[in-house]
Amino acid sequence: MLQSYETLRQTGIATVRAQIRSGGYASHTAGLGRNLLQANLAIIPQEFALDFMRFCQRNPKPCPLIGASDTGNPILFTLGQDIDIRTDVPAYNIYRNGQLVQSVTEIGDLWTDDLVAFALGCSFTFEHALIEAGFELWHIANNVTVPMYRSSLETVPAGPFRGPTVVSMRMIPEERVEEAVAISARFPLAHGSPVHVGDPAAIGISDLSAPDWGDSVPQPAGHTPVFWACGVTPQAVIQQAALPLLITHKPGHMLITDVPDTAEIPIITNKNMPR
């Protein structure tokens, strides 16, 4: 039976995950599994995995790596008691040679012995902290997608992985910019502190009202645009590498982990761990 977002918001992670796993829920995860770390997903052939891990290590702000599966093992045992990456994300995008070919709600038939699944931190974590501190985030209050831009900040390349840093933008009251910076800096697993504050042109963005992804937001007087590295970066970088196969989460449809979003490290103690 299809579950509604409002019903699942009231329940614990076990119920949410069971619903996602069974196909009973296939929509976005913002606000679900409260206070748990959510993650971007990238599944690629092992052949490219070492370079991708190097890419994440070299670009920790856009690509905060929080989990890496064993090759061919779909169980992400460091992120949850029971996470099967073939079924536990509400919706997936399948790319072949860099082209989106399909969106699906489970990938059991695509999983093979040579795939590696990577989980990367996402902005939900620090947005949650900003909201708790009384910041109003327009895109959330108005139920649209945060505006994202291709910046002139180049990532540090590794193997076939290279390209511009994609940034997300939030308008912050001038007098609270410093506070927003400090709050987000506490979450290195969720992009950390901003990569730029102020003039968009300084990082190659000519028109704030024309984002490359997401929706345009108002620019009220007394507010400053603040730019954070964005999880779309690794997706764009892997797409341009045109791997034979790439599986990602569908934007907004994240992996919900068992890790508290304030955890110092993204690792849980797990009795099911291979020994």
Add this chain to the structure above:
Amino acid sequence: MLQSYETLRQTGIATVRAQIRSGGYASHTAGLGRNLLQANLAIIPQEFALDFMRFCQRNPKPCPLIGASDTGNPILFTLGQDIDIRTDVPAYNIYRNGQLVQSVTEIGDLWTDDLVAFALGCSFTFEHALIEAGFELWHIANNVTVPMYRSSLETVPAGPFRGPTVVSMRMIPEERVEEAVAISARFPLAHGSPVHVGDPAAIGISDLSAPDWGDSVPQPAGHTPVFWACGVTPQAVIQQAALPLLITHKPGHMLITDVPDTAEIPIITNKNMPR
């Protein structure tokens, strides 16, 4: 000409690195290149590199990865303007099949196209911060090596890499334990907050006065033993994996990077970066 430690302590990183590179200095690096991140080193064949990166991701406290070279490229371009890992560490240990076979001051003749160099954060960084905050660290004040112990805390395995977490211990005044925890937590690239505070038996250590590595230290009244994850862990874990070749720094003889030890991320902007 051999340079003395006291002479190099007064000079900048360029001079220190030039002396190390030329073989003019081959001793320990504590206190050199002040305020720069120092690193543990592990060089292994590419065949094992993906599992080692997974191991570091799964065990970020003992193994805070701060740099990974391209396969076969000895230039660590994310950690410095000019770091050549074949010459820029004062002394190296060479292991074959898990056995120490030689200590050398440069590895130009051992470097091959299939090697990958990894740099991992070390405790110098948070010790420096503790000292700045007025903590007296007995092992430093008395010029001995911090006591280290094999604990009962198991690492999360990856491929051939597995084994106990090695911890280092510092006696901290009871009333300042919380402060020491908070200070070290600010340095996730240097082992972060302690893994245990108090009773050694709780993490499998039966006799504090008999460390597995380093020197025994006094246990004054009113002090609590505080245990941090230690950079010896990856070395012990790689040794037990008995790889055909492993090259590490000689203990205490670290790689000095160009990265400030308070940096949010361990990446420098580098004009020499491959594109």
